[in-house]
Amino acid sequence: ENEKDHPEVAPSQFELNYKYADVINAADQIQLYKLMARQVAENMDCTACFLPKPLTDINGSGMHTNISISKKEKNIFYNKSNPKTISKEGLDFTERILGNANEICLVLNSSVNSYRRLDPNYEAPNKIKYSHSDRTSMVRLPIGNEHSTRIEVRSVAPDTNPYLLIYxxxxxxxxxxxxxxxxxxxxxxxxxxxxxxxxxxVFKSSDFTTELLGEEAKERYLELKETAANRSPKELGKTIKKSEVLYHHEITNQYLWNKF
Known part of the structure; x- marks a missing residue:
């Protein structure tokens, strides 16, 4: 269910928001949103692009991921004694993500192009910290009520695998x-x-990511990411390279998406 959408900072850039859902439904909705956006754009003789940084010198695109956890139908991130702050459970959850931020970064930012977006000159959330308002923070802690209190992980690229991301x-x-x-x-x-x-x-040397994915899945994931990385220049430079787009999984999957 779409909650709201509006134009963003960059030209032809839009923010889309849908209603919260459980884990699997949330990931499904991301994929469905992309599919619908591509179909609508194609019908209008346009292209819906989910590259994190399709153009240099302007803000990139992210996929801010909002998470809360309920226990016995109660949001455990909500701090009843002080609604302007998150609960201890929510803060612990946030600090564990920040404590492993570099190790899981390859999951949250899985493409060569996504690292262009993590440029502090364009309000990019590349700092490993949390904040209520600082746009450069990896995690934002919005002020909310019993139902809406959550954490917002802002460093996620829009081309990441939503199922692997949420997991x-x-x-x-x-x-x-x-x-x-x-x-x-x-x-x-x-x-x-x-x-x-x-x-x-960092991902490769991490014991935590091995525990997270299992050795076999981790090796396969690394193989795919190393192949993509080796097809692009090591130094990104100031222009978007053809290889960033040509070998990007969002592009190679485009043919399959158009079959639906």
Missing amino acids: TLLRTGLEGEKEKKDSKKRVRTKTLPSNIYDAIR
Whole structure:
């Protein structure tokens, strides 16, 4: 169910929002939205593009992912004693995601092109922190009521696999290790990888991602991402490379989508 949609900052860029749903239905709706957008665009002699950064020098496109968890039909992220803040359960969930942000970045940003979007010059959420309003934060904590309190993971690219994405965020938020902090050291804000090669390296060396996906699935996923990465120049530069588009899975799947 569509809640609202409106034009965004970049030319011909639109934000689409649908009503919350359980995990599988939410992922299904993402795929259905893309399919419908492509069909409507084609009927209008246009193209619906889900590349994270189809054009340089303007804001890219993201897929902000909102999550809340209910227990006995109660939103456990809601803080009844102080509605302007999230509950301890919600904060713990958020900190586990942030503590493993670099390791799971390849799932949230799975294409070469998606790392162009993580450019801090264009309001990109590349900083590994949470905030109520800072657009550069990876996670936003919106102020809400008993039903709408949630966390918003803003660093997700629109071309990621929604099923793998939601699974990864839930497992990480529930089971991941929180970053150990040393009160004697100055806190420095870390940032997400700026290119797919760094994301692959961290993902590959992570024991957590092996536990998350299993060794066989992880190796297969890495193989696909390394193949895509090796088809593009290591330095992204200031122009969108043909290989970023030609070998992008959103493009190679276009033929199949058009069969529906």
